[in-house]
Amino acid sequence: MMDKTCSLAQAVRAIAPGSLLAIGGLMLHRRPMAAVREIIRARIGDLTLLGATLGLDADLLVGAGLVRRVRTCYFGLEAFGLAPMFTRAAPAGALEIVEETETSIACGLRATLARVGFIASPAWMGTDFLRVRPDVRTVADPYTGETCVAFPAIAPDVALIHALEADPMGNAILGGNLAVDWELSLTARTVIVTAERIVPRLSAEADLLGQRVTHVVAAPNGAAPTSCHPLYPLDAQAILAYVETCASDRFQEYLSAWLQT
């Protein structure tokens, strides 16, 4: 089965409620917004979101009431300020926060790639992270006896990745900003690649190999309003409109309009 192309609606059917869902891209760059929109349309809930950073993508899912837990080292809208729905939900206890940092995410995914249960690092020593992550244990280095942190393996159920170009096998070009998508594409059980365009053969070297990709979907403008370098910049006015609409308590209004697009 070399041809993995399908519709977005078909692709998101592979996502079970309660999944650990990894969102590709970074900050306000190359986020799989079309796939997120389809998940909201399909009302797939009880999700745990994982991202190197989370932003507009995850905030919409939180606002739509589909998220139980978030795992990230930064949840915000960069120059546009705090992520409004996350910032509202977090203090109310409506959302479980599993504190992560760059290292816990990178080590977690790399441990899965290496087929070990953890990767050790001196990160977090002397911070409060170990206090709020009792599941993360320390280990003694078997060679020096030094204490270090054993960052547990992370294996997402589903990864959503937006690409500039993909072939039907799922080989894909990411356009420079690689984020953490290579690791996501090799660790997740279900890998959904949306792409600006699907071509029989890639026009340049692939950033992602298609071996573990399960669904390939044509989604022109699929990262908007986040950027898709070098094809389009971020749509600052759309992101500003989101922030302002949420500030005046009209998230549902924004969401309804966005789901129609």
Add this chain to the structure above:
Amino acid sequence: MKPEFTPDEIIATCISRRLRDGDIVVQGLSTPLTLAGYILAKCTHAPNLVLASAVGMAVTLDWKPLSLLRDEAMWLDRPLRRMNFPSICREILPTLEPREFLRPAQVDPRGHFNNVCIGDWRRPRLRLPGCGGIADITPIYRRVELYVPRHDARVFVPAVDFISGVGHIPDRPRDWYLVSDLATFDLDEGQVRLVSLHPGVSLDDVWARTGFPLRVASPLSETPPPTAEELRLLREEIDPLGIRKLETVGGAARAQLLKEIIHREMHSQRRDSRPYTITQ
């Protein structure tokens, strides 16, 4: 006749002057003011500065003026080397210890700092975006360098609500530095110490806006102000849109400034909108 300057300009200048030629520096998430400072160093005394970023996932020798709509372009148009997020975090950071100026939400007298939450972690008064990789690098780096765009007793607190950045470590000498819009600080015997006052700032101004007793260096010096050339570079070459100023204002003023910047950038000279090509 001293040139007039704004808080963002003296902070960017202090950041610039800390850097040495040949250093590798990292721009963290959502920190345009540091980038302005780094580029200022590159334009003045550190032409061989190597720039790395979590924004664009690349290391580069080239710079572009600060941009809100295309902040990736500086990193991706002519990268020295593209890298992905785990590579930067697991390979570059622990080995090269790049310089990175971090912006804390809270700092305590021991130099520990917080970017996770205000109030109790279980039910915070305010949830912050998070600390990125600060908890990973501060336990191991020799240097900790911070900047506080708006010096306030809500930032300089007796005890932080959550330690996400490690300051003083007993029996380990550290080069700890903080620049705010009022003054510069270091750690002395594990305690935050005032080192220099910015021009026009009094000791009382700093006391009034600091939530814990400060040590004071003797003699207390004055921070050298930005030169006319440094100001020209910042205002005309590095950041004509004024994006760095987003870090020194809050609330409605910030929202207004953000709108103005977006408007200015959208209507400024359209950059060459390249056709769809992927070059290797």
